[in-house]
Amino acid sequence: MRALVIEADPFFAKLYGIKLKKSGLDVDTVHNGEEALQKLRLNKYAVVLMNVMLPFQDGFTVLRKSKQLHKKMPPFVIVSSLRQKEDIDKALKLGAKQYFVRDETQLAELMNAVVKASGKRLEKRPVKTPKKSPRKPSPMKIQRKKLSIGKKKVKKKAKTRKK
Secondary structure (H helix, E strand, C coil), X not given: CEEEEECCXXXXXXXXXXXXXXXXXXXEEECCHHHHHHHHHHCCCCEEEECCCCCCCCHHHHHHHHHHHCCCCCCEEEEECCCCHHHHHHHHHXXXXXXXXXXXXXXXXXXXXXXXXXXXXXXXXXXXCCXXXXXXXXXXXXXXXXXXXXXXXXXXXXXXXXX
């Protein structure tokens, strides 16, 4: 199964590509609306992850033209910094399956939604959420604890002598 990542920011494009590859999808990445439309003309994708803010042609235009290209359009999952209700409604009306606001969404949640939209079965969890591993206290903290325990004992002994 193939996924198309359409993201202008190289950092996020690479991040999404790596995570989707780990989920078992083959990934193509483009950085603007014109490249995206070329890829959509030439290939069939199980899912498209796209940012709305793109150079040359924005994501809304890509959605509109993709509808014209394909009888059955691949599911588009939108991730963007645009959070206005009008933008979200516009994307959904143009055919986007889901819309995520980037800074309000966990990466694992976004990746799970993309994999699910692709139709790929989720055997376990395609993207592992970070777990807090038990950390051993540093030797310095252990030393401090020992010192503080020793001080408490000394103070208690001093109080008992005054009586």
